[in-house]
Amino acid sequence: xxxxxxxxxxxxxxxxxxxxxxxxxxxxxxxxxxxxxxxxxxxxxxxxxxxxxxxxxxxxxxxxxxxxxxxxxxxxxxxxxxxxxxxxxxxxxxxxxxxxxxxxxxxxxxxxxxxxxxxxxxxxxxxxxxxxxxxxxxxxxxxxxxxxxxxxxxxxxxxxxxxxxxxxxxxxxxxxxxxxxxxxxxxxxxxxxxxxxxxxxxxxxxxxxxxxxxxxxxxxxxxxxxxxxxxxxxxxxxxxxxxxxxxxxxxxxxxxxxx
Amino acid sequence: xxxxxxxxxxxxxxxxxxxxxxxxxxxxxxxxxxxxxxxxxxxxxxxxxxxxxxxxxxxxxxxxxxxxxxxxxxxxxxxxxxxxxxxxxxxxxxxxxxxxxxxxxxxxxxxxxxxxxxxxxxxxxxxxxxxxxxxxxxxxxxxxxxxxxxxxxxxxxxxxxxxxxxxxxxxxxxxxxxxxxxxxxxxxxxxxxxxxxxxxxxxxxxxxxxxxxxxxxxxxxxxxxxxxxxxxxxxxxxxxxxxxxxxxxxxxxxxxxxxxxxxxxxx
Numbered sequence: 001x002x003x004x005x006x007x008x009x010x011x012x013x014x015x016x017x018x019x020x021x022x023x024x025x026x027x028x029x030x031x032x033x034x035x036x037x038x039x040x041x042x043x044x045x046x047x048x049x050x051x052x053x054x055x056x057x058x059x060x061x062x063x064x065x066x067x068x069x070x071x072x073x074x075x076x077x078x079x080x081x082x083x084x085x086x087x088x089x090x091x092x093x094x095x096x097x098x099x100x101x102x103x104x105x106x107x108x109x110x111x112x113x114x115x116x117x118x119x120x121x122x123x124x125x126x127x128x129x130x131x132x133x134x135x136x137x138x139x140x141x142x143x144x145x146x147x148x149x150x151x152x153x154x155x156x157x158x159x160x161x162x163x164x165x166x167x168x169x170x171x172x173x174x175x176x177x178x179x180x181x182x183x184x185x186x187x188x189x190x191x192x193x194x195x196x197x198x199x200x201x202x203x204x205x206x207x208x209x210x211x212x213x214x215x216x217x218x219x220x221x222x223x224x225x226x227x228x229x230x231x232x233x234x235x236x237x238x239x240x241x242x243x244x245x246x247x248x249x250x251x252x253x254x255x256x257x258x259x
Numbered sequence: 260x261x262x263x264x265x266x267x268x269x270x271x272x273x274x275x276x277x278x279x280x281x282x283x284x285x286x287x288x289x290x291x292x293x294x295x296x297x298x299x300x301x302x303x304x305x306x307x308x309x310x311x312x313x314x315x316x317x318x319x320x321x322x323x324x325x326x327x328x329x330x331x332x333x334x335x336x337x338x339x340x341x342x343x344x345x346x347x348x349x350x351x352x353x354x355x356x357x358x359x360x361x362x363x364x365x366x367x368x369x370x371x372x373x374x375x376x377x378x379x380x381x382x383x384x385x386x387x388x389x390x391x392x393x394x395x396x397x398x399x400x401x402x403x404x405x406x407x408x409x410x411x412x413x414x415x416x417x418x419x420x421x422x423x424x425x426x427x428x429x430x431x432x433x434x435x436x437x438x439x440x441x442x443x444x445x446x447x448x449x450x451x452x453x454x455x456x457x458x459x460x461x462x463x464x465x466x467x468x469x470x471x472x473x474x475x476x477x478x479x480x481x482x483x484x485x486x487x488x489x490x491x492x493x494x495x496x497x498x499x500x501x502x503x504x505x506x507x508x509x510x511x512x513x514x515x516x517x518x519x520x521x522x523x524x525x526x
Contacts, residue, residue: 019304021402023430046434051445053426054436076399076431119403 022074022122023048026211028156029059029070030201031128031138032170032194033187036223038136040068040128041198042156043206043256044215046075055214055258062239063089064099066247067129068219069109072156073143074122081121085109099242102129106139106147113145120144124155130247134223136187151187158205158212165204169197191220191230199254206256213259218252306358306409308332310343311485312444313354313413314475315424316452317437317460318468321417321496322424324352325472327480328505329487330359336487344493346500348373350418351387352493353394356441357410357429365408368397387416387423387495391433399431411441417495422460440475443483448475465494477508 026047031040042059045052060070061082069085071078088108092100100108106127113121125141140153152170154162167173172184189197198218206213220231224246232238236250308330315324330338343362344354347369355362372393376385385393391414401407407429415424425435437460438452455471456463472492480488488510493502515521 019402019405019407021405021407021430023432025432048432051449053432054434056436057434074430075433076395076402079433080399080431 023076024073024122025053025075025078026157027057027059027072028154028158028162028202028205028209028212029072029124029126030152030154030162030166030198031070031126031140032152032166032189032198033128033136033138033150034191034194035188036130036134036136036226037191037194038068038128038130038138038221039191039194039198039218040070040126040138040221041202041216041218042070042072043202043212044217045211045213045256047211050210052214058217060217060219061086062219062249063105063127064129065241065243065249066099066221067102067105067127068221068249069105070126070128070155072124077121078123081112081123081125084112088112101132102127102137102139103131103149106149109139109141110145110147113141113143117144124159126153126155128219129221130223136221136223154201158209161205161208162201165201166197195220195231195234195252202254202256213256216254216256218254220250220252222248222250224248306361308337308359309485310341310356310359310362311483312440312442312448312479313343313356313411314444314448314452314472315354315413315415315439316456316468316472317422317424318456318463318465319461320465321494322352322415322422323465323468323472323492323494324354324413324415324424325476325490325492326354326356327476327487327490329485329489331485334484339487339489340505342491342502344491344502345369346493346502347390348376348385349499350384350495351390351414351416352495352500352502353390354413354415354441354493355410356412358408361408361410362412365394365397365410365412369394384418386418387414387425388418390414390416391423391425391427395427395431395433398427398429402430413439413441415495417497422495443485444475444479447479447482451475451478473508477510480508480510 027043027045029042040060044056044058046054046057059072063069071082089100109125120143122143127139131137138150138153139147140150141147152166154166171186177183202216222228231250234252236252239249241248310330313326315322324344326343328339328341329336330341344352345366346352394412398408409429411428413426424439426439427433438456440449452475476490480486488507489505491503491505
């Protein structure tokens with residue numbers, strides 16, 4: 001039988017103006033993994049539309065001695081999500097008398113995001129830290145839980161500005177090794193190079209994106225036993241750790257332009 | 260065979276979808292057109308009686324907040340003696356823009372909460388930080404039910420020598436800063452407040468704070484068509500919450516005479 005009308009239900013109902021439960025609060029986050037460290041960074045501006053709501057709203061959070069989570073997107077969902085992740089991690093520690101491993105946190109986050117598949121948390125998550133084998137790792141997620149381990153990832157308002165830069169500088173895309181030189185291997189850069197790439201990414205994003213700026217927070221997670229003189233000399237603050245001989249986390253703060 | 264579990268056990272309409280090949284969400288509903296239960300629940304779709312901007316700043320002795328006394332009904336200045344500032348316990352003050360009935364509901368909610376806290380006699384008193392987080396959870400829970408409380412709220416307070424100001428809105432969005440403004444104030448007053456306050460949070464005197472707040476309320480009255488030249492200034496300091504009487508600003512309108520379309524010119 002031929003269909004005379006489209007099948008969309010009840011055309012005679014008045015159109016209702018629907019409440020939009022989401023907002024977009026700007027800002028950008030970024031993480032880069034090294035061989036035995038991981039850098040997780042975010043700016044501190046929070047916006048709605050063309051207004052700056054505050055110049056200091058942290059987007060990067062320490063979860064355990066070896067895991068740091070950066071969140072970006074809709075602020076209310078972000079803070080709810082971080083709160084719930086922290087709670088699950090605390091429960092894990094009470095249940096198992098150890099801190100949750102990074103890859104376990106990553107899988108837990110995918111479960112928590114997918115659990116709200118049909119009313120998603122509007123959050124882009126990047127998890128960084130040290131894996132159980134001592135390697136630096138970055139896990140990136142989409143709002144409904146798809147995730148993968150990568151060498152680097154940018155997300156948020158200026159992700160489209162920063163990610164191509166990282167593809168070039170971290171993954172060596174469109175670069176060719178000098179004749180006779182060893183092939184490029186992503187995820188192997190020294191810490192000072194990584195930190196300057198992070199700082200350059202954010203200063204450039206601040207220049208070109210109105211929702212990025214004010215302040216930069218970089219969390220550096222360092223594998224046990226690794227030399228930390230480099231990061232300490234940059235004026236980093238060390239966060240207290242539960243296990244004295246394990247991984248260490250440092251925070252580096254820089255100003256970004258406020259205009 | 261109908262492969263869509265959601266349509267199993269429902270009468271099939273051979274006139275429309277003979278072989279049940281259309282995905283469920285594109286399919287015409289059979290049975291009654293309107294679901295009596297979902298249609299019976301009315302959620303807030305828009306604010307009705309509304310308040311406009313609220314301002315808050317930190318200064319040397321604590322925090323200062325201001326809001327005018329108007330509750331509008333659309334463009335009608337409907338209620339002109341409303342207080343949009345409300346104290347919660349002895350350390351905290353909240354100010355509300357947006358729907359006034361939702362605000363009154365929140366006032367009752369917080370009053371009940373404070374009574375419950377008082378009767379528990381556990382030696383703890385809720386401060387501005389606790390009230391702020393409580394409110395943000397209430398607002399976020401309601402937006403998640405798609406039934407928001409249509410307000411932008413400022414929470415201010417002073418406890419244990421620390422000042423606090425924070426913002427919460429109908430989406431559950433939160434933030435803190437040394438100066439805050441909701442509604443039109445975010446566009447008009449916030450730049451003036453930031454210029455006056457940023458970097459001077461711990462040195463600015465009460466007189467200076469009052470002067471900049473009054474200046475902002477005057478500018479808002481000039482520019483915001485939903486405002487009223489009758490407003491309250493409140494402080495929270497070591498001495499507790501003090502909500503002042505309604506006051507007004509000196510205004511100057513003589514310039515309007517010379518502007519075509521503003522005064523009484525006829526062409």
